[in-house]
Amino acid sequence: MDLVERYIYAVTKRLPEKQRGDIEKELRSIIEDMMEQYKETEPKDLIIQKVLLELGDPVLLADNYREAKRYLIGPQYFDKYMLVLKIVFGAVFLGISISTVIGSIFSEQHKIMEALAGYIGGLFSGLAQGFVWVTGIFAAAEYYGVKLMDDEAEKHSWCLSELPQIPEKKAVISKSESIISIMFSTIFAIIFWSASQLIAAYIPNGQGGLAIIPVFDISVIFGYRILILATFILSVLKEILKLIYGKWTLRLSILVTALSLASLALTVAILSNPNIWNDRFAADIMLHLNLNYDFASIWKMVTSKVAVLFVIAYTIEAISVVYKGIKYK
């Protein structure tokens, strides 16, 4: 009877908890009934094998019992999922490669094996992270998206006016724009996350080498890396939404604006701390370039106004997005 138990288990473990007991009982009696059609003289093991083979693959049987197919990422999202995954993988690969090359060119000691190990490790964890994020976002879209559509189908029957308008040419969102945007965000996030000292001014020091003057205070910016990561995720999410919708609608424009506002808030929160800037930056620049005007005060004004620039840029974007959403809804 061991095979029978294993067969029943193979079916019921794939079913919802509350159906298991009843189906288990039913399967057991079905199998016993089916066994009775064979002659008593045949060995019991053989009979059991024949019966179970007749019932078929337990996975298929469980599927039949469950009816509805379940997807992590269903056919409606799969193409877009693959597209975004490829983009993110490409961007992670480029970003880590670039930051490794730049990092090893300007590093003091040249240990090739160490650099290589770091590169491979970085690639691996970067790709794994990218995979988890993209898959997670799409799985959530699938989970909530499917439910949303079921609700709508229940509410009313379909009518002609629901047919979507063929979008005007201008309402179509360019795919390449989103792809490039995701690539740059990813590269930028990786550099910030793993090598923020590389965001620096590179000035020849007169002895054939380069003086590297980081723009940010590494230890302070390091404390903000979760916020920076969150900003990155918000902006990638925004582009994924644009890819999924494919054209401007009122709903998309509202979603995109909300995400933009959230990422603006995070950016301003980071920039509002004056200590993120390397306080020796201006002095070092003046030293190395032998400047005879007051670069320090210009730099100070720039850094204190960067947040304002972000607000202006985001506002312009938000206005144009909302305008497109209303115009092409």
Place this chain on the structure above:
Amino acid sequence: MGIEKDDQVFEGLVLELRRGTIVLSVMSQLKTAQYGYSLVVLLEEKGIAVDAGTLYPLLRRLEKQGILESSWDVESAKPRKYYGLSDYGKTVYKRLCDQWVSMTDSINALINDKDVE
């Protein structure tokens, strides 16, 4: 196209055709309650072969839709789940039969009409 592939396509089409008739076949035999295996035997005797892995889940689905009623018979030595048509199931069955007759009439007319070529 090879003969083997030809056969595969044909088998697939037959399967599809038969799938639509399973529900009607099953309902026709459940005016008196049957347990799963006796139903398989009944259908087989009348020339309708039903895959066991399809039939049992189908019975549960029809029960959920209110077409079948079930009860566990615990009196006998072996407990068995009996399925039979509910009142609602009986009216659905009558209407389905009407549909079947008119459909086969139409299709027979179509098939016999185009005997040329």
